[in-house]
Amino acid sequence: xxxxxxxxxxxxxxxxxxxxxxxxxxxxxxxxxxxxxxxxxxxxxxxxxxxxxxxxxxxxxxxxxxxxxxxxxxxxxxxxxxxxxxxxxxxxxxxxxxxxxxxxxxxxxxxxxxxxxxxxxxxxxxxxxxxxxxxxxxxxxxxxxxxxxxxxxxxxxxxxxxxxxxxxxxxxxxxxxxxxxxxxxxxxxxxxxxxxxxxxxxxxxxxxxxxxxxxxxxxxxxxxxxxxxxxxxxxxxxxxxxxxxxxxxxxxxxxxxxxxxxxxxxxxxxxxxxxxxxxxxxxxxxxxxxxxxxxxxxxxxxxxxxxxxxxxxxxxxxxxxxxxxxxxxxxxxxxxxxxxxxxxxxxxxxxxxxxxxxxxxxxxxxxxxxxxxxxxxxxxxxxxxxxxxxxxxxxxxxxxxxxxxxxxxxxxxxxxxxxxxxxxxxxxxxxxxxxxxxxxxxxxxxxxxx
Amino acid sequence: xxxxxxxxxxxxxxxxxxxxxxxxxxxxxxxxxxxxxxxxxxxxxxxxxxxxxxxxxxxxxxxxxxxxxxxxxxxxxxxxxxxxxxxxxxxxxxxxxxxxxxxxxxxxxxxxxxxxxxxxxxxxxxxxxxxxxxxxxxxxxxxxxxxxxxxxxxxxxxxxxxxxxxxxxxxxxxxxxxxxxxxxxxxxxxxxxxxxxxxxxxxxxxxxxxxxxxxxxxxxxxxxxxxxxxxxxxxxxxxxxxxxxxxxxxxxxxxxxxxxxxxxxxxxxxxxxxxxxxxxxxxxxxxxxxxxxxxxxxxxxxxxxxxxxxxxxxxxxxxxxxxxxxxxxxxxxxxxxxxxxxxxxxxxxxxxxxxxxxxxxxxxxxxxxxxxxxxxxxxxxxx
Numbered sequence: 143x144x145x146x147x148x149x150x151x152x153x154x155x156x157x158x159x160x161x162x163x164x165x166x167x168x169x170x171x172x173x174x175x176x177x178x179x180x181x182x183x184x185x186x187x188x189x190x191x192x193x194x195x196x197x198x199x200x201x202x203x204x205x206x207x208x209x210x211x212x213x214x215x216x217x218x219x220x221x222x223x224x225x226x227x228x229x230x231x232x233x234x235x236x237x238x239x240x241x242x243x244x245x246x247x248x249x250x251x252x253x254x255x256x257x258x259x260x261x262x263x264x265x266x267x268x269x270x271x272x273x274x275x276x277x278x279x280x281x282x283x284x285x286x287x288x289x290x291x292x293x294x295x296x297x298x299x300x301x302x303x304x305x306x307x308x309x310x311x312x313x314x315x316x317x318x319x320x321x322x323x324x325x326x327x328x329x330x331x332x333x334x335x336x337x338x339x340x341x342x343x344x345x346x347x348x349x350x351x352x353x354x355x356x357x358x359x360x361x362x363x364x365x366x367x368x369x370x371x372x373x374x375x376x377x378x379x380x381x382x383x384x385x386x387x388x389x390x391x392x393x394x395x396x397x398x399x400x401x402x403x404x405x406x407x408x409x410x411x412x413x414x415x416x417x418x419x420x421x422x423x424x425x426x427x428x429x430x431x432x433x434x435x436x437x438x439x440x441x442x443x444x445x446x447x448x449x450x451x452x453x454x455x456x457x458x459x460x461x462x463x464x465x466x467x468x469x470x471x472x473x474x475x476x477x478x479x480x481x482x483x484x485x486x487x488x489x490x491x492x493x494x495x496x497x498x499x500x501x502x503x504x505x506x507x508x509x510x511x512x513x514x515x516x517x518x519x520x521x522x523x524x525x526x527x528x529x530x531x532x533x534x535x536x537x538x539x540x541x542x543x544x545x546x547x548x549x550x551x552x553x554x555x556x557x558x559x560x561x562x563x564x565x566x567x568x569x570x571x572x573x574x575x576x577x578x579x580x581x582x583x584x585x586x587x588x589x590x591x592x
Numbered sequence: 593x594x595x596x597x598x599x600x601x602x603x604x605x606x607x608x609x610x611x612x613x614x615x616x617x618x619x620x621x622x623x624x625x626x627x628x629x630x631x632x633x634x635x636x637x638x639x640x641x642x643x644x645x646x647x648x649x650x651x652x653x654x655x656x657x658x659x660x661x662x663x664x665x666x667x668x669x670x671x672x673x674x675x676x677x678x679x680x681x682x683x684x685x686x687x688x689x690x691x692x693x694x695x696x697x698x699x700x701x702x703x704x705x706x707x708x709x710x711x712x713x714x715x716x717x718x719x720x721x722x723x724x725x726x727x728x729x730x731x732x733x734x735x736x737x738x739x740x741x742x743x744x745x746x747x748x749x750x751x752x753x754x755x756x757x758x759x760x761x762x763x764x765x766x767x768x769x770x771x772x773x774x775x776x777x778x779x780x781x782x783x784x785x786x787x788x789x790x791x792x793x794x795x796x797x798x799x800x801x802x803x804x805x806x807x808x809x810x811x812x813x814x815x816x817x818x819x820x821x822x823x824x825x826x827x828x829x830x831x832x833x834x835x836x837x838x839x840x841x842x843x844x845x846x847x848x849x850x851x852x853x854x855x856x857x858x859x860x861x862x863x864x865x866x867x868x869x870x871x872x873x874x875x876x877x878x879x880x881x882x883x884x885x886x887x888x889x890x891x892x893x894x895x896x897x898x899x900x901x902x903x904x905x906x907x908x909x910x911x912x913x914x915x916x917x918x919x920x921x922x923x924x925x926x927x928x929x930x931x932x933x934x935x936x937x938x939x940x941x942x943x944x945x946x947x948x949x950x951x952x953x954x955x956x957x958x959x960x961x962x963x964x965x966x967x968x969x970x971x972x973x974x975x
């Protein structure tokens with residue numbers, strides 16, 4: 143028995159040690175927040191205000207998520223009056239003075255959505271229920287954004303969607319508490335269609351590979367409508383799972399399908415992988431129907447261009463923003479971001495930064511954190527100086543309207559960041575549509591109580 | 593009240609367990625976990641683990657497909673919200689029934705084999721269900737986007753009682769809204785009832801049969817018992833527990849996504865049970881809590897939090913400690929879970945409950961020492 147006893151004591155020592163480590167790790171995390179029984183969810187009472195940034199740090203969109211987080215940190219810094227102020231001086235509204243929001247210092251909490259709606263909602267609930275976040279931002283997958291937006295509506299917390307491009311976010315699934323600065327698939331179609339028609343001619347046959355969720359579905363639908371308006375024919379549309387990794391089984395059938403254009407409705411790592419593999423299969427050097435085979439990536443970011451490398455050359459797509467734009471806001475933001483992180487910001491970073499500033503400004507203009515007032519301040523708000531030219535936050539669907547940039551992979555990049563070229567701009571008027579075409583309802587202003 | 597009778601030891605366990613569950617909002621405070629969202633997850637996954645333990649702990653059949661029943665329960669509950677009423681009771685009943693029906697179908701086929709072949713079969717069925725939910729049955733499941741409520745859903749029964757409000761309705765219980773803490777206490781009560789039923793099963797003759805299947809199935813057959821119906825019954829019961837847990841997930845958060853059914857989710861259930869202690873009543877519950885805690889709290893630590901935690905250290909040291917610790921929190925929480933799991937499996941093969949038992953044996957006190965000595969001789973009779 144003495145042998146047994148010795149074993150036990152060693153284990154108990156180890157267990158005690160582990161418990162001690164755990165205890166020291168968690169005890170400073172004590173929270174004793176009287177979050178219940180206020181006039182609205184998480185009304186900031188002290189001299190700080192907490193924002194929640196919910197981004198994918200794992201999964202197919204992890205690169206974009208990491209860049210969003212950088213931008214959020216930068217935005218908080220600028221709101222608190224640290225750093226060079228970024229786009230605050232170029233912003234058309236002058237309510238932001240570097241004194242936090244309504245004089246309260248801005249703090250933030252972060253979470254990993256894992257690019258999954260369950261995990262994203264768990265993470266958002268933690269931010270709202272435990273950490274007392276008064277606004278949630280983030281995204282990087284429309285499925286996740288829509289799921290979190292629904293949750294925020296129930297809880298009465300404003301959701302400033304970052305990277306989400308599906309028509310549904312501000313269409314069929316729009317919510318009173320959800321706002322989107324990023325453009326959408328419909329606008330991609332409007333911008334991209336004429337460019338493709340002009341560059342590749344009217345009688346093309348397109349083959350779609352589509353990420354199998356709300357963003358892929360609506361992008362496929364919009365791009366299909368836009369290209370068919372140019373006289374193109376759609377040969378086939380194939381749905382692929384998100385995060386598939388290997389797309390070779392989907393690309394092989396393209397070779398014998400009679401198509402001469404491959405449209406990849408993929409984003410993030412999926413876009414990088416499918417594009418690279420398509421190029422490895424020799425699609426770019428192929429001839430089909432007597433024409434050069436072409437590949438199109440409807441939604442492109444410079445992170446994807448960096449990941450895909452040479453494969454991206456001469457491929458067309460659209461972007462919400464690109465760092466080489468020459469307006470004052472874009473230049474200020476790129477300089478500020480580059481100084482802190484040593485690389486230019488992506489479109490995901492840009493929209494995250496802008497959304498944070500827009501929220502802060504709306505609170506300042508409303509003079510309160512009370513969500514219905516903040517929402518009214520954002521609805522039908524016209525602003526400028528944030529990198530996209532004059533922009534309108536439309537009240538009827540909470541979608542921003544601004545120019546859409548058609549980009550193309552540069553054939554000869556001059557440096558490792560100079561990968562895309564803005565070849566055309568679709569004007570704000572041309573990408574404006576009637577909100578009724580997507581249906582959906584915003585729902586009530588009444589604040590939920592967490 | 594014969595059906596409420598339990599051995600005294602089990603009644604004490606139940607009483608202590610009830611107190612622990614119902615006082616969660618208090619004792620979870622220092623851990624930063626006392627918010628409704630996570631506490632709901634704690635109790636719901638405890639139900640799942642308790643149900644899984646009825647199958648794995650008693651019969652020894654290792655199912656790698658329990659997440660499928662969880663997902664089925666969630667989808668059923670959300671459809672009940674969409675078509676019938678926002679009330680929780682019908683949703684739960686349908687979720688349990690559908691969980692049971694699916695378990696019956698999958699169990700009937702899978703239980704023709706035992707051991708690793710059974711595990712592989714259940715894994716295959718679960719993965720099949722996942723793929724069906726993800727891409728084939730999208731009209732029913734809405735695929736990756738996840739099944740959600742809409743204001744325009746029919747809701748036949750609710751429609752009889754009046755017009756829908758302006759916003760999305762939220763789940764209710766007999767007219768009372770289920771938000772935050774109310775939903776937590778509903779789940780907690782359901783957990784206690786399920787826990788009690790599981791305790792009854794453990795001490796019943798039926799439970800004895802299941803244990804006999806685990807210890808020697810061949811011998812049981814030779815003594816004239818057909819073991820298949822017993823194993824199938826255990827499988828269906830644990831499938832119903834999983835369906836119940838899935839239904840509760842939908843009640844606390846009316847959204848059902850396919851990733852709930854993925855094989856990693858099934859693996860997580862197995863992990864919970866092994867981590868806590870297979871075959872014990874409390875073990876799987878503790879395992880579930882530990883994993884959910886790591887998943888939700890550790891994954892939310894960022895470097896800022898670590899700097900606050902270690903701010904008492906001198907400057908140079910702090911940088912290093914934060915650098916090393918940051919690999920184990922945030923997106924690295926899987927690493928922490930892996931390490932904990934390895935430590936437990938190597939040093940405490942019987943899970944955390946074995947650690948508790950050894951601690952008790954190390955500090956003997958009167959009757960409990962006698963009991964522990966007996967337990968050491970015969971570990972399977974420990975609980």
